[in-house]
Amino acid sequence: MSKYTKQFKLGVVKRYLNKSTSFNAIGQHYCINGSIVRRWVKRYEHYGAEGLGKKFSHYNLEFRLSVLQHMWDQQLSYAETALVFDIRSPGCLGVWERSYHSGGIDALTPRTRGRPKNMSAPPTPKAPHAKEDESRSHEELLAEVAYLRMENAYLKKLKALVQQQAQTTPRNKRK
Structure with missing residues (x-):
């Protein structure tokens, strides 16, 4: 509105x-x-x-390029050019011009609006060692799991000891 x-x-x-x-x-x-x-x-x-x-309008590539070319040839301002071509928002001409100078003709192509019709499924991420795990035997994988569990328990114990030591050590009070 x-x-x-x-x-x-x-x-x-x-x-x-x-x-x-x-x-x-x-x-x-x-x-x-x-x-x-x-x-x-x-x-x-x-x-x-x-x-x-x-006025609801969508401008295609050819129209945008012809508007910019006319503006440059006639040395018109954005407002004057918008009036000539009945473009209701003169500010879009500046956007078109900057896009053209930064990205060429391809940057002037109108973008498709809205959600894509067919959403592609995101690729499933694979674990970094997935190929290695597939070639290893069941016993080797179980041994690795046991090792990782032991390492995790060790780190938990170490963290608990550090926290206990920090609680028992008195802090120096400032005077």
Whole structure:
């Protein structure tokens, strides 16, 4: 939902056209920025009342490239270019231009929106020693498990002894 309705925008534009006041004065009356009023008036002068309505459009690679080329050839600003091509958000032109300069034509291709249709299953992680374990005998694996259990018990005992020793040692008090 847009912040301002088409009727509101049309009312602001008509008020500007009927009175001989500035964009900023009209903007202050409606508590909006004067540059927004200027943009609405330009759109109204160029496209009529339809230029103030919503426009949902997705721009393909060829259109984006032609817009940028026209902007560079005619040395137009983002706002002027957006007005010529009826692009409602002039800020996207800066994004397109930066993308083109950083990544070339491939960076201008529109991205697909939404979730991918077929989610691929994530690859199952294999243990680092999985191939070694498959080639070893059952007895060797049992011996390794017993060794690891013994090592784990030893480390637990060591940790308990360190904690017990830390509790029994008196700490120096500061004076």
